[in-house]
Amino acid sequence: GIGCDAVLRMLSILREHQKQGRHRELKKLFADATAKGSSELVDAEAVALILYSYGLQPRTMQERAMILGLIQSADEDGAGMYGFVDLEALAQLASERLERLAFAEEDRLASELGIPRWRRHEIMQVFRDQALVVAIKEASFIGRIAMPTQLRAALEALQIRCHSEEMLNLFKEFSRTDFAALDALGFLRLLQKLEGGRAMCHRASTSVA
DSSP states (O other): OOOHHHHHHHHHHHHHHHHHHHHHHHHHHHHHHHTTSSOSOEEHHHHHHHHHHTTOOOOSHHHHHHHHHHHHHTOTTSSOEEOHHHHHHHHHHHHHHHHHHHHHHHHHHHHHTTOOHHHHHHHHHHHHHHHHHHHHHHTOSSOOBOSHHHHHHHHHHTTEEEOHHHHHHHHHHHSBTTTTBBOHHHHHHHHHHHHHOOSSEEEOOSSOO
8 A cells, every 4th residue: 555655745746736836827817917007016906806816715704804904914015006926925825814714614613513523623634635635636725525526535434324316415505606616614514414314314334244
């Protein structure tokens, strides 16, 4: 089998590939935004649109206010214009802040749903293992489960069995409409529904008969 060191090296290579892909994408978005003008600068509205297209999409008013606040804070000379270096720094900072807010929201929802802390850690680790594949492939900041096969793998890792038809219906029901995939909050709600109604789904036995 593949050793731990080999897996870590592979992940390191994949993350570097992801980083380079993000840089190229951000560069292209910035170039497109400045193509029609004579300046190599963009205004705050253009920065917000670029960040959104880049995958930094606020889900709540709090997240939206946070991103707008970062953009305003980066305007050090008060001119209201931003270069690519400013944009790249904003993208990194916004990504880190959104991630922290997302973790807090996931923890809040898990607590609200009555999921024990030890189980939350297990659930979110399984989710992130599957979401990492999508993030690297698409050079995206958004953690998500994009395919039913990934949902199947996640459920199996959590020792939950579910009939295929029901699983597909749940995938559609709890996926975000803006990118047709499960984010962490949708995954938590999906699991809660599975735990609450077991007509077609049931926990797998931890031992083989």
